[in-house]
Amino acid sequence: MSLYIVSIGGTGAKCVESIIHLAAAGLFGKEKIQVLFIDPDESNGNLTRTRETLATYQACRRAVSSSGSETPWMQTPIEALEVWSPFSGSLNKSLGAYFNYESYAFNSPGVGHLFDVLYTQGEREANLDVGFRGRPAIGSAIMSQVKLDSATSQEPWRSLLQSIELDQGVGGGGSKTRIFICGSIFGGTGASGFPTIGRLLKNKLEKSGMSGSVKIGGLLMLPYFQFSVPAEQDPGAIYARPEQFLLNTEAALRYYQAQPIFDSIYLLGDQDPASVAQFSIGKNTQKNDPHFIELYAALAARHFIAQDELQPVVLLSRQDEQRVTWDDIPEKAVVKPNFANAVRFAYLWAANLSPELNAGKGNIKNFQKAAPWYSRFFKPQGLFLGGRGMPDLNDEVQQDTIQCINGWCQSFLRWVSLIHGSGGSSRNIQLFRHALLMDSGGNVPQVTENFPKLVLGADNLEQSKDVTPQAIKEKLMNITPEPPTGVSGLAATLYSLCKP
Amino acid sequence: MVGDVIRILSVAIVGAVLMFLVQPWLFQSGIVPITLVEPETWLAEKYSVGAAIVFSTSLVATILWYISALRAKVTAFNEASPLRLVWGLLLLVPIIGICVALFFYNNSSEALLPLTFMYVVDVVWVYWFTTAISSPGLLKFIPPGSFTVRHLIGLK
Numbered sequence: 001m002s003l004y005i006v007s008i009g010g011t012g013a014k015c016v017e018s019i020i021h022l023a024a025a026g027l028f029g030k031e032k033i034q035v036l037f038i039d040p041d042e043s044n045g046n047l048t049r050t051r052e053t054l055a056t057y058q059a060c061r062r063a064v065s066s067s068g069s070e071t072p073w074m075q076t077p078i079e080a081l082e083v084w085s086p087f088s089g090s091l092n093k094s095l096g097a098y099f100n101y102e103s104y105a106f107n108s109p110g111v112g113h114l115f116d117v118l119y120t121q122g123e124r125e126a127n128l129d130v131g132f133r134g135r136p137a138i139g140s141a142i143m144s145q146v147k148l149d150s151a152t153s154q155e156p157w158r159s160l161l162q163s164i165e166l167d168q169g170v171g172g173g174g175s176k177t178r179i180f181i182c183g184s185i186f187g188g189t190g191a192s193g194f195p196t197i198g199r200l201l202k203n204k205l206e207k208s209g210m211s212g213s214v215k216i217g218g219l220l221m222l223p224y225f226q227f228s229v230p231a232e233q234d235p236g237a238i239y240a241r242p243e244q245f246l247l248n249t250e251a252a253l254r255y256y257q258a259q260p261i262f263d264s265i266y267l268l269g270d271q272d273p274a275s276v277a278q279f280s281i282g283k284n285t286q287k288n289d290p291h292f293i294e295l296y297a298a299l300a301a302r303h304f305i306a307q308d309e310l311q312p313v314v315l316l317s318r319q320d321e322q323r324v325t326w327d328d329i330p331e332k333a334v335v336k337p338n339f340a341n342a343v344r345f346a347y348l349w350a351a352n353l354s355p356e357l358n359a360g361k362g363n364i365k366n367f368q369k370a371a372p373w374y375s376r377f378f379k380p381q382g383l384f385l386g387g388r389g390m391p392d393l394n395d396e397v398q399q400d401t402i403q404c405i406n407g408w409c410q411s412f413l414r415w416v417s418l419i420h421g422s423g424g425s426s427r428n429i430q431l432f433r434h435a436l437l438m439d440s441g442g443n444v445p446q447v448t449e450n451f452p453k454l455v456l457g458a459d460n461l462e463q464s465k466d467v468t469p470q471a472i473k474e475k476l477m478n479i480t481p482e483p484p485t486g487v488s489g490l491a492a493t494l495y496s497l498c499k500p
Numbered sequence: 501m502v503g504d505v506i507r508i509l510s511v512a513i514v515g516a517v518l519m520f521l522v523q524p525w526l527f528q529s530g531i532v533p534i535t536l537v538e539p540e541t542w543l544a545e546k547y548s549v550g551a552a553i554v555f556s557t558s559l560v561a562t563i564l565w566y567i568s569a570l571r572a573k574v575t576a577f578n579e580a581s582p583l584r585l586v587w588g589l590l591l592l593v594p595i596i597g598i599c600v601a602l603f604f605y606n607n608s609s610e611a612l613l614p615l616t617f618m619y620v621v622d623v624v625w626v627y628w629f630t631t632a633i634s635s636p637g638l639l640k641f642i643p644p645g646s647f648t649v650r651h652l653i654g655l656k
Contacts, residue, residue: 352575352576355576356576356577359577359578360577366581367577368641368647369641369642369646369647370577370578370580370581370638370641370642371577371580371638372638372640372641375647375651375656376656380647380651382647382648382651385647385648385651386651448575448576468575469575470573470574470575470637470638473575473638474637474638477637477638477640
């Protein structure tokens, strides 16, 4: 089974960010995920953060893959097919320039007049390097120019199509392949790219005889955040307007009702949209904090690939308007233990193991005596102590692996912490005790007493003496790990021991 | 934990055999000669009481160390290191036992040197060796030399 994710716009990128984090927690299996990002605003802050998250994930996965561990942690290979922008290589990034509007006056005056009817002068001339400015009509025209032909299309579309064709084998009928398209319904890039790219891919698959075996799923994010437009902003300028989000959504939903493009479609929204602190038309300042709805977006992607028989409509709602608990999480029996495992590991690593390794590397002779698990994973220092073939903690590879795992733990715990804070004053997200995960400076506090309390609704963890950090380290010390050992073996073993 | 207790009992029994059977025999057989006092009387009235003091103080110190180590809350290596001081303070208990045994329960000057040597060996065996191979949990390598001893005998 292969999964291709087409992420459209900033919201699509944020959904991918959640997918990466849940994949790290082992919720996406071992099959490869390939991601294609679509955004005319290549420096969009949300997209940049997601690409950084992916790079952190890939670096950590590479570093720990040598452990050969069977833990679900980081088991999903995720590759990016890079960012596609319709304006890549263009100097003038406007609608008029894209369609050579100036030439219509001489070559096709009729088309030019039609253009004038469809788009105002401001829309024709607006610089689109910040995205489609909340105007799906602009984006649809540009997105529809994508050539989906494996021979003539530009990168990364060519790679995407070739990869799908390879999965299907010559003549089709190969492995199960799924394409998951995600974006927002209410903005510019997502709203225009989602139906257009979906339709183009559907047509391409039908033309290639692959529509039976390649399923297309769609995730549309309904309005779930809002922002205030500053008073100094020119009211005549072209930018996304929050007051139009619902209207845009209503019109778009009518369209999708009449256009059966997707084999399965997921709609996610929130009746109490979160407020984004900073107004931004685009570029690197358009960087919104993760939102708990994006957790559901990742679970929708998981649902899409896990179902053998696709359901045309999937409905989910929460029990209590004031809070989101584990009971509101689909497939709780699988999601909760895996998610909790990843959070517990990331916390214990960042709060305890990593600072210990850092402090111990300067004086290993003393450290190995006060940290008896050390000599299980690293070469002990001293005569006649054995440890042949085991790595030294001060090896460059070991130190790099520590840094990679630290980076992932920080990124993952930050995301978990922020999705809990996204409920605003009206909702409580009650999955983890997020206040314990990060201090006010954005660092993981080195307080291990909180470790048993991290998961909400897990009284067994809070009361059991077998799952305290001390008990876990004692188990760590009594394990005989399979080679290779070192940091990757230590992390994989610790991950297993953090299972709730 | 069961393994630790078995090791403590085993080493204590070997220590008792050493102190109450082997060492008296060394004096009785003349391998360690004592001529100024009657060996049988000295062994019955002095040595056996002194050896009992040294043995019991060593065993009590061992048990106290084991209980302290078992109850210690240790989650980081820097919390384990200070417990070396506790181990060192508990070592004073059998050392005081040796002093008491030698001062109050030895009236033979020629036995003083071998007796001191034997008591020191006894303390090394009953306190140090027992704690070196039987300390629990994250404190297993805290007694001096335990890291090397445990690795050498395969008790990693």
